[in-house]
Amino acid sequence: MTAAECTVRPLAAEDLDAAGRLVRLAFGTFLHLPDPMATFGDRDMIGKRWSDTSKALGAYMGQRLVGLNVITKWGKFGWFGPLAVHPEFWGKGIAKILMTSTMDMFSDWETTAEGLFTFSESPKHTGLYGKFGFYPRFLTLVMRHEAVAGSEGYSTLSKLEDSQQEDILRQCREISATVYPGLDLSQEISSVEKRKLGDTVLLMDDSRVEGFAVCHTGAGTEAGSNNCYVKFAAVPSGDQSREKFSNLIEACMGFAVSSGAQTVEAGVNLGKTLTFEELKRLGFTTLFQGVAMQRPNEPGSNRPEVFAIEDWR
Numbered sequence: 295m296t297a298a299e300c301t302v303r304p305l306a307a308e309d310l311d312a313a314g315r316l317v318r319l320a321f322g323t324f325l326h327l328p329d330p331m332a333t334f335g336d337r338d339m340i341g342k343r344w345s346d347t348s349k350a351l352g353a354y355m356g357q358r359l360v361g362l363n364v365i366t367k368w369g370k371f372g373w374f375g376p377l378a379v380h381p382e383f384w385g386k387g388i389a390k391i392l393m394t395s396t397m398d399m400f401s402d403w404e405t406t407a408e409g410l411f412t413f414s415e416s417p418k419h420t421g422l423y424g425k426f427g428f429y430p431r432f433l434t435l436v437m438r439h440e441a442v443a444g445s446e447g448y449s450t451l452s453k454l455e456d457s458q459q460e461d462i463l464r465q466c467r468e469i470s471a472t473v474y475p476g477l478d479l480s481q482e483i484s485s486v487e488k489r490k491l492g493d494t495v496l497l498m499d500d501s502r503v504e505g506f507a508v509c510h511t512g513a514g515t516e517a518g519s520n521n522c523y524v525k526f527a528a529v530p531s532g533d534q535s536r537e538k539f540s541n542l543i544e545a546c547m548g549f550a551v552s553s554g555a556q557t558v559e560a561g562v563n564l565g566k567t568l569t570f571e572e573l574k575r576l577g578f579t580t581l582f583q584g585v586a587m588q589r590p591n592e593p594g595s596n597r598p599e600v601f602a603i604e605d606w607r
Protein backbone atom coordinates (compact mmCIF):
# COMPACT_ATOMS: atom_id res chain seq x y z
CA MET A 295 0.00 0.00 0.00
CA THR A 296 1.21 3.53 -0.74
CA ALA A 297 0.60 6.92 0.85
CA ALA A 298 -1.58 7.84 -2.13
CA GLU A 299 -4.17 5.40 -0.78
CA CYS A 300 -4.15 7.11 2.61
CA THR A 301 -6.86 9.55 3.66
CA VAL A 302 -6.86 11.83 6.69
CA ARG A 303 -10.05 12.56 8.61
CA PRO A 304 -11.08 13.32 12.20
CA LEU A 305 -10.37 10.33 14.41
CA ALA A 306 -13.62 8.44 14.92
CA ALA A 307 -14.77 7.82 18.51
CA GLU A 308 -14.92 4.08 17.87
CA ASP A 309 -11.21 4.17 16.93
CA LEU A 310 -10.02 5.53 20.28
CA ASP A 311 -8.92 2.13 21.60
CA ALA A 312 -7.08 1.37 18.36
CA ALA A 313 -5.49 4.83 18.57
CA GLY A 314 -4.26 4.13 22.11
CA ARG A 315 -2.72 0.83 20.98
CA LEU A 316 -1.14 2.41 17.90
CA VAL A 317 0.54 5.18 19.93
CA ARG A 318 2.00 2.65 22.40
CA LEU A 319 3.21 0.36 19.62
CA ALA A 320 4.79 3.19 17.58
CA PHE A 321 6.66 4.85 20.47
CA GLY A 322 7.60 1.52 22.08
CA THR A 323 9.00 0.24 18.78
CA PHE A 324 10.94 3.45 18.12
CA LEU A 325 12.41 3.29 21.64
CA HIS A 326 13.24 -0.45 21.24
CA LEU A 327 11.32 -1.29 24.40
CA PRO A 328 11.02 -5.01 25.16
CA ASP A 329 7.22 -4.74 25.49
CA PRO A 330 6.13 -1.85 23.24
CA MET A 331 2.51 -2.16 24.35
CA ALA A 332 3.55 -1.27 27.91
CA THR A 333 4.81 2.17 26.77
CA PHE A 334 3.29 5.03 28.83
CA GLY A 335 2.10 2.58 31.53
CA ASP A 336 -1.46 3.46 32.53
CA ARG A 337 -1.30 7.00 31.15
CA ASP A 338 -3.99 7.91 28.65
CA MET A 339 -2.35 10.08 25.98
CA ILE A 340 -5.32 10.24 23.58
CA GLY A 341 -8.77 9.31 24.84
CA LYS A 342 -9.32 12.04 27.40
CA ARG A 343 -8.34 15.02 25.30
CA TRP A 344 -9.33 14.33 21.76
CA SER A 345 -12.46 16.45 21.68
CA ASP A 346 -11.89 19.38 24.08
CA THR A 347 -8.99 21.72 23.40
CA SER A 348 -7.61 19.24 20.95
CA LYS A 349 -8.60 17.74 17.66
CA ALA A 350 -7.36 14.32 16.69
CA LEU A 351 -6.72 13.38 13.07
CA GLY A 352 -6.56 9.78 11.91
CA ALA A 353 -4.73 8.53 8.81
CA TYR A 354 -6.68 5.66 7.28
CA MET A 355 -5.91 3.03 4.65
CA GLY A 356 -9.48 2.09 3.83
CA GLN A 357 -11.03 1.52 7.24
CA ARG A 358 -7.72 0.73 8.92
CA LEU A 359 -6.23 3.35 11.24
CA VAL A 360 -2.52 3.60 10.36
CA GLY A 361 -1.54 6.91 11.97
CA LEU A 362 -2.79 9.79 14.07
CA ASN A 363 -1.97 13.19 15.46
CA VAL A 364 -3.48 15.20 18.30
CA ILE A 365 -3.50 18.95 17.70
CA THR A 366 -4.09 21.40 20.53
CA LYS A 367 -5.18 25.03 20.50
CA TRP A 368 -4.23 27.19 23.47
CA GLY A 369 -5.63 30.45 22.13
CA LYS A 370 -3.14 31.95 19.67
CA PHE A 371 -0.63 29.17 20.31
CA GLY A 372 -0.97 25.74 18.72
CA TRP A 373 0.99 22.57 19.36
CA PHE A 374 0.70 18.90 18.48
CA GLY A 375 1.51 15.41 19.67
CA PRO A 376 1.50 12.56 20.08
CA LEU A 377 1.96 11.96 16.35
CA ALA A 378 2.37 8.28 15.53
CA VAL A 379 2.37 5.99 12.51
CA HIS A 380 1.99 2.22 12.71
CA PRO A 381 5.52 0.74 12.30
CA GLU A 382 4.37 -1.37 9.31
CA PHE A 383 3.86 1.91 7.42
CA TRP A 384 6.97 3.89 8.44
CA GLY A 385 8.84 5.65 5.64
CA LYS A 386 5.84 5.78 3.28
CA GLY A 387 4.96 9.43 3.78
CA ILE A 388 2.03 8.95 6.20
CA ALA A 389 3.42 11.38 8.80
CA LYS A 390 3.91 14.00 6.09
CA ILE A 391 0.25 13.64 5.05
CA LEU A 392 -0.82 14.04 8.69
CA MET A 393 1.45 17.08 9.04
CA THR A 394 -0.07 18.73 5.96
CA SER A 395 -3.56 18.46 7.51
CA THR A 396 -2.16 19.62 10.86
CA MET A 397 -0.73 22.78 9.29
CA ASP A 398 -4.10 23.43 7.62
CA MET A 399 -5.70 23.25 11.04
CA PHE A 400 -3.27 25.79 12.50
CA SER A 401 -4.02 28.07 9.60
CA ASP A 402 -7.79 27.77 10.18
CA TRP A 403 -7.24 28.50 13.88
CA GLU A 404 -5.08 31.52 12.99
CA THR A 405 -2.47 30.63 15.58
CA THR A 406 0.54 32.96 15.59
CA ALA A 407 3.10 30.41 16.81
CA GLU A 408 3.26 26.63 16.95
CA GLY A 409 5.44 24.07 18.68
CA LEU A 410 6.15 20.43 19.39
CA PHE A 411 8.38 18.29 21.62
CA THR A 412 10.43 15.57 19.98
CA PHE A 413 13.45 13.28 20.14
CA SER A 414 16.49 15.57 19.95
CA GLU A 415 18.77 12.72 18.83
CA SER A 416 16.64 11.72 15.82
CA PRO A 417 17.49 13.28 12.41
CA LYS A 418 14.30 11.67 11.05
CA HIS A 419 12.17 13.65 13.50
CA THR A 420 13.91 17.01 13.16
CA GLY A 421 14.05 16.46 9.36
CA LEU A 422 10.33 15.64 9.14
CA TYR A 423 9.17 18.67 11.14
CA GLY A 424 11.76 20.90 9.48
CA LYS A 425 9.91 20.32 6.20
CA PHE A 426 6.94 22.14 7.77
CA GLY A 427 8.85 25.17 9.04
CA PHE A 428 9.67 24.01 12.58
CA TYR A 429 13.17 24.70 13.95
CA PRO A 430 14.89 22.82 16.77
CA ARG A 431 15.51 25.34 19.54
CA PHE A 432 16.20 24.68 23.23
CA LEU A 433 15.93 21.35 25.01
CA THR A 434 12.92 20.65 27.18
CA LEU A 435 13.76 18.69 30.33
CA VAL A 436 11.05 16.53 31.86
CA MET A 437 11.82 16.88 35.56
CA ARG A 438 10.55 15.07 38.59
CA HIS A 439 10.41 15.57 42.36
CA GLU A 440 9.19 13.30 45.11
CA ALA A 441 5.84 14.63 46.33
CA VAL A 442 6.57 16.07 49.77
CA ALA A 443 4.37 17.99 52.21
CA GLY A 444 4.40 21.26 50.20
CA SER A 445 2.15 24.18 50.92
CA GLU A 446 -1.51 24.19 51.90
CA GLY A 447 -1.89 27.86 50.98
CA TYR A 448 -3.65 27.30 47.71
CA SER A 449 -7.08 26.80 46.27
CA THR A 450 -8.28 24.69 43.37
CA LEU A 451 -10.78 25.47 40.66
CA SER A 452 -13.07 22.62 41.69
CA LYS A 453 -13.49 24.16 45.16
CA LEU A 454 -14.81 27.45 43.78
CA GLU A 455 -18.43 28.37 43.26
CA ASP A 456 -19.54 28.27 39.61
CA SER A 457 -20.18 32.03 39.85
CA GLN A 458 -16.47 32.67 40.61
CA GLN A 459 -15.12 30.59 37.77
CA GLU A 460 -15.57 33.09 34.96
CA ASP A 461 -13.56 35.73 36.81
CA ILE A 462 -10.83 33.18 37.68
CA LEU A 463 -10.58 32.04 34.06
CA ARG A 464 -10.29 35.66 32.95
CA GLN A 465 -7.44 36.22 35.43
CA CYS A 466 -5.70 33.02 34.28
CA ARG A 467 -5.98 34.31 30.71
CA GLU A 468 -4.32 37.58 31.75
CA ILE A 469 -1.45 35.65 33.32
CA SER A 470 -0.93 33.34 30.33
CA ALA A 471 -0.95 36.35 28.00
CA THR A 472 2.22 37.57 29.79
CA VAL A 473 3.84 34.26 28.81
CA TYR A 474 2.85 34.64 25.15
CA PRO A 475 0.32 37.10 23.62
CA GLY A 476 -3.04 35.38 23.23
CA LEU A 477 -2.00 32.20 25.07
CA ASP A 478 -5.25 30.93 26.59
CA LEU A 479 -5.63 27.83 28.76
CA SER A 480 -9.35 28.32 29.52
CA GLN A 481 -10.52 25.25 27.64
CA GLU A 482 -7.70 23.10 28.97
CA ILE A 483 -8.65 24.14 32.52
CA SER A 484 -12.34 23.43 31.93
CA SER A 485 -11.55 20.11 30.29
CA VAL A 486 -9.49 18.92 33.26
CA GLU A 487 -12.40 19.77 35.53
CA LYS A 488 -15.14 18.33 33.32
CA ARG A 489 -13.30 15.08 32.71
CA LYS A 490 -11.99 14.81 36.27
CA LEU A 491 -8.37 14.46 35.19
CA GLY A 492 -7.00 16.38 38.16
CA ASP A 493 -7.49 20.03 39.07
CA THR A 494 -6.20 23.55 38.49
CA VAL A 495 -4.13 24.70 41.45
CA LEU A 496 -4.63 28.40 42.18
CA LEU A 497 -2.28 30.63 44.12
CA MET A 498 -4.56 33.36 45.46
CA ASP A 499 -4.09 36.70 47.19
CA ASP A 500 -7.65 37.37 48.38
CA SER A 501 -9.60 37.30 45.12
CA ARG A 502 -6.54 37.90 42.93
CA VAL A 503 -4.95 34.96 41.10
CA GLU A 504 -1.15 35.09 41.58
CA GLY A 505 -0.47 31.94 39.59
CA PHE A 506 -2.11 28.78 38.34
CA ALA A 507 -1.11 25.22 37.45
CA VAL A 508 -3.12 22.72 35.40
CA CYS A 509 -2.41 19.31 36.94
CA HIS A 510 -3.33 15.76 35.98
CA THR A 511 -3.25 13.03 38.61
CA GLY A 512 -3.53 9.27 38.54
CA ALA A 513 -4.22 6.37 36.19
CA GLY A 514 -6.16 7.03 32.97
CA THR A 515 -4.91 10.63 32.74
CA GLU A 516 -1.70 12.01 31.21
CA ALA A 517 -0.05 11.62 34.66
CA GLY A 518 -0.38 7.89 35.30
CA SER A 519 -0.60 6.12 38.66
CA ASN A 520 0.90 7.80 41.73
CA ASN A 521 1.99 10.81 39.73
CA CYS A 522 0.97 14.45 39.49
CA TYR A 523 1.77 15.89 36.07
CA VAL A 524 1.96 19.67 35.81
CA LYS A 525 0.92 20.21 32.22
CA PHE A 526 0.97 24.00 32.44
CA ALA A 527 1.88 26.48 35.18
CA ALA A 528 2.53 30.20 35.14
CA VAL A 529 2.85 33.30 37.26
CA PRO A 530 2.83 36.82 35.82
CA SER A 531 6.20 38.16 34.73
CA GLY A 532 7.42 41.08 36.80
CA ASP A 533 7.67 41.81 40.51
CA GLN A 534 8.42 38.83 42.74
CA SER A 535 7.76 36.37 39.95
CA ARG A 536 10.45 33.98 41.24
CA GLU A 537 8.89 33.86 44.72
CA LYS A 538 5.40 33.44 43.26
CA PHE A 539 6.57 30.62 41.01
CA SER A 540 8.28 28.90 43.91
CA ASN A 541 5.05 29.20 45.96
CA LEU A 542 3.07 27.80 43.04
CA ILE A 543 5.33 24.73 42.82
CA GLU A 544 5.02 24.26 46.60
CA ALA A 545 1.25 24.43 46.11
CA CYS A 546 1.48 21.75 43.40
CA MET A 547 3.39 19.60 45.90
CA GLY A 548 0.61 20.13 48.44
CA PHE A 549 -2.01 19.24 45.85
CA ALA A 550 -0.04 16.15 44.75
CA VAL A 551 0.20 14.85 48.33
CA SER A 552 -3.51 15.48 48.95
CA SER A 553 -4.28 13.53 45.74
CA GLY A 554 -2.20 10.56 46.85
CA ALA A 555 0.56 11.12 44.28
CA GLN A 556 4.12 10.18 45.15
CA THR A 557 5.84 12.24 42.47
CA VAL A 558 5.42 15.58 40.70
CA GLU A 559 6.48 15.81 37.05
CA ALA A 560 6.96 18.94 34.94
CA GLY A 561 8.58 19.72 31.60
CA VAL A 562 10.64 22.90 31.41
CA ASN A 563 12.18 24.43 28.33
CA LEU A 564 15.75 25.63 28.83
CA GLY A 565 14.84 28.86 27.03
CA LYS A 566 13.00 29.67 30.27
CA THR A 567 16.31 29.88 32.10
CA LEU A 568 14.99 31.23 35.40
CA THR A 569 12.20 28.63 35.60
CA PHE A 570 14.75 25.87 35.07
CA GLU A 571 17.09 27.33 37.70
CA GLU A 572 14.22 27.54 40.17
CA LEU A 573 13.07 23.95 39.62
CA LYS A 574 16.67 22.80 40.12
CA ARG A 575 16.92 24.85 43.32
CA LEU A 576 13.71 23.23 44.55
CA GLY A 577 15.32 19.81 44.04
CA PHE A 578 13.77 18.64 40.76
CA THR A 579 15.94 16.24 38.76
CA THR A 580 15.79 15.38 35.05
CA LEU A 581 13.99 12.22 34.01
CA PHE A 582 14.53 12.57 30.25
CA GLN A 583 14.84 15.31 27.67
CA GLY A 584 13.85 16.22 24.15
CA VAL A 585 13.92 19.26 21.94
CA ALA A 586 11.24 21.91 21.46
CA MET A 587 10.77 22.69 17.77
CA GLN A 588 9.09 25.99 17.07
CA ARG A 589 7.55 27.88 14.18
CA PRO A 590 8.49 30.64 13.58
CA ASN A 591 12.12 30.24 14.65
CA GLU A 592 11.73 32.70 17.52
CA PRO A 593 11.72 32.38 21.31
CA GLY A 594 7.93 32.76 21.64
CA SER A 595 7.11 31.82 25.23
CA ASN A 596 10.55 30.30 25.84
CA ARG A 597 12.23 33.44 27.15
CA PRO A 598 14.66 33.66 30.07
CA GLU A 599 12.47 35.91 32.23
CA VAL A 600 9.28 33.82 31.91
CA PHE A 601 8.29 31.69 34.90
CA ALA A 602 6.14 28.99 33.36
CA ILE A 603 5.89 25.29 32.63
CA GLU A 604 4.41 24.27 29.28
CA ASP A 605 4.56 20.59 28.54
CA TRP A 606 3.93 19.97 24.83
CA ARG A 607 3.77 16.17 25.08
Ligand SMILES: CC(C)(COP(=O)(O)OP(=O)(O)OC[C@H]1O[C@@H](n2cnc3c(N)ncnc32)[C@H](O)[C@@H]1OP(=O)(O)O)[C@@H](O)C(=O)NCCC(=O)NCCS
Binds near residue numbers: 421
Ligand atom coordinates in the same frame (compact mmCIF):
# COMPACT_ATOMS: atom_id res chain seq x y z
C1 LIG B 1 8.25 9.66 13.46
C2 LIG B 1 7.13 8.99 12.64
C3 LIG B 1 5.80 9.65 13.02
C4 LIG B 1 7.41 9.26 11.15
O1 LIG B 1 6.40 8.66 10.39
P1 LIG B 1 6.62 8.20 8.85
O2 LIG B 1 5.28 7.97 8.27
O3 LIG B 1 7.60 7.10 8.84
O4 LIG B 1 7.31 9.50 8.23
P2 LIG B 1 7.23 9.95 6.70
O5 LIG B 1 7.54 8.76 5.86
O6 LIG B 1 5.94 10.65 6.41
O7 LIG B 1 8.32 11.09 6.60
C5 LIG B 1 9.57 11.00 7.10
C6 LIG B 1 10.35 12.13 6.45
O8 LIG B 1 11.51 12.32 7.25
C7 LIG B 1 12.63 12.30 6.42
N1 LIG B 1 13.76 11.68 7.06
C8 LIG B 1 13.87 10.38 7.41
N2 LIG B 1 15.13 10.18 7.91
C9 LIG B 1 15.76 11.38 7.85
C10 LIG B 1 17.07 11.81 8.19
N3 LIG B 1 17.95 10.95 8.70
N4 LIG B 1 17.36 13.12 8.04
C11 LIG B 1 16.47 13.98 7.52
N5 LIG B 1 15.22 13.62 7.16
C12 LIG B 1 14.87 12.34 7.32
C13 LIG B 1 12.24 11.42 5.27
O9 LIG B 1 13.10 11.73 4.22
C14 LIG B 1 10.82 11.76 5.05
O10 LIG B 1 10.69 12.85 4.18
P3 LIG B 1 10.75 12.64 2.55
O11 LIG B 1 9.76 11.56 2.24
O12 LIG B 1 10.32 14.00 2.01
O13 LIG B 1 12.12 12.29 2.20
C15 LIG B 1 7.08 7.46 12.87
O14 LIG B 1 8.36 6.94 12.65
C16 LIG B 1 6.62 7.08 14.27
O15 LIG B 1 5.46 6.85 14.52
N6 LIG B 1 7.58 6.95 15.21
C17 LIG B 1 7.28 6.56 16.58
C18 LIG B 1 6.51 7.63 17.33
C19 LIG B 1 7.18 8.97 17.21
O16 LIG B 1 8.39 9.08 17.28
N7 LIG B 1 6.36 10.00 17.04
C20 LIG B 1 6.81 11.37 16.88
C21 LIG B 1 7.20 11.95 18.18
S1 LIG B 1 7.41 13.69 18.06
